[in-house]
Amino acid sequence: MVWSEKEVSMVSEDEARLAKLRAAVEDLWWMSETDAPFEVWVWDGVQPFEAQSLRQQMGYAPMTPMQVISLADFFAPVLVPKPWHRQAEGQVLQRYEQLYKLLLQVLDSVKVYRIGDRQLDVYIVGRSPTGTWMGLRTQAIET
Numbered sequence: 001m002v003w004s005e006k007e008v009s010m011v012s013e014d015e016a017r018l019a020k021l022r023a024a025v026e027d028l029w030w031m032s033e034t035d036a037p038f039e040v041w042v043w044d045g046v047q048p049f050e051a052q053s054l055r056q057q058m059g060y061a062p063m064t065p066m067q068v069i070s071l072a073d074f075f076a077p078v079l080v081p082k083p084w085h086r087q088a089e090g091q092v093l094q095r096y097e098q099l100y101k102l103l104l105q106v107l108d109s110v111k112v113y114r115i116g117d118r119q120l121d122v123y124i125v126g127r128s129p130t131g132t133w134m135g136l137r138t139q140a141i142e143t
Helices: 005-025 049-056 070-079 087-106
Strands: 030-031 034-039 041-042 066-070 108-115 120-129 133-141
Touching: 005 087, 005 108, 005 133, 030 133, 034 133, 049 066, 049 108, 066 070, 070 087, 070 108, 070 120, 087 120
Parallel strands: none
Antiparallel strands: 030 034, 041 133, 066 108, 108 120, 120 133
């Protein structure tokens, strides 16, 4: 297969986006009842991306609970400084804010898919300007 210059450029642009995301989440963990790392994620499903295809492609049962929320709603709890935060916690909040802004900068139509009941798999997914669906995934425990 021979790729055109445009196709090579599109792949390079997506690789640059993925590299920015990887750098932004390095040593950054999502805080819930357990802390979990972020992983950079690319949709490689044969179907167009949508909530049901995500559920199927990732092997979840059809009745597995799924909640779709906005990126702002997902990050809201970690973007507001609390009076008891020390300097180290404030730095983590800054990293979350930078990650939030980066996701909005490099992806369009970003949504957060929370799959499961108490032990959640979380997919932060958006579309790059080249049409590739990508983002981050992590886990959360909420009882």
